Amino acid sequence: MQAKVLREFSRGRHKHSACITDALKAAEHSCKERGIRFTAIRRRVLELVWASHEPVKAYDVLDILRNERSSAAPPTVYRALEFLLEEGLVHKIESLNAYVGCGEPGHLDSGQFLICSSCGEVAELDDPELVKLITEKAKQIGFSIKDQIVEILGCCSQCLSSK
Amino acid sequence: MQAKVLREFSRGRHKHSACITDALKAAEHSCKERGIRFTAIRRRVLELVWASHEPVKAYDVLDILRNERSSAAPPTVYRALEFLLEEGLVHKIESLNAYVGCGEPGHLDSGQFLICSSCGEVAELDDPELVKLITEKAKQIGFSIKDQIVEILGCCSQCLSSK
DNA sequence: ATATGTAATGTTATAATATAACATTATATA
């Protein structure tokens, strides 16, 4: 069984304005459906997170936001990120303290991330087989799962081949 | 196939001084074997990490160390932790920014962690099947793995049954 | 036993990440 790739490594091509547009539309739709407010700040933070191929730091978002909105401060960004995380619109990469747009908004599992330490990009997989195996292992010792974090560190194929 | 449990949930019993002693002995042995210095600071930090059933924060270690050694400062602790991480004597739990003793020092894989949000304890598994599956999935998209982070959040059996 | 290079630790300062707490404003809807 092949894992579904929710987010690919960019491989130099792919200036992903289309991804951003799609992500914003999907977010808008998903929020409207649930009667949740997709405010200007939240939209803009999501856009900034998507704007980079690499995971984005909260304070990098803040630096940009400050140029646009004099009132921007750490809570501005962290609240927006918290909202986006809760709504499944972004993921936090724990090992980097950074954020990426969710490849499939609204989607249930938390995703598995491949982190290339060479180019800094991150791919997202959705692999039900892996999720299932982890769930089974936990069950064997009576552990009830709320969330799974899978972050795979290494080198992507593009970077490997350009060495 | 059953995962090997490198570190168990304590379940109230198990005041684990024996674990600490074993861990220190194993660490000493492993360092001696490799001609690496297991200094007093490093030993003490490892001991303090092991002293708790729960993952330990760097600054909690520092608070204790300050009472024993007037020169203790953040770098004292972070350097010791960095050393212990490199030598495979402790693990960092990325989602908690905290550290646990490695259930099997010197051991190759990075372990899979079950984190109970109720009691705060962490169990460590070594599951070759899971490692293998992750490795295969990565391979399918041409990704070369350096390290795997698996942190499973939820509730341990003890806490589940005491609800 | 002493000199010497390297590794470890000491010391000070600061960077990077994140949250608390309370005030104000905007929005939905009764």
Added chain:
DNA sequence: TATATAATGTTATATTATAACATTACATAT
């Protein structure tokens, strides 16, 4: 239009981690 709630503004501070340079301890070559 009043009101409750959610969102944002604002200030301050907590938490986590590293940089940079000085000093000390240790291993080992002589």
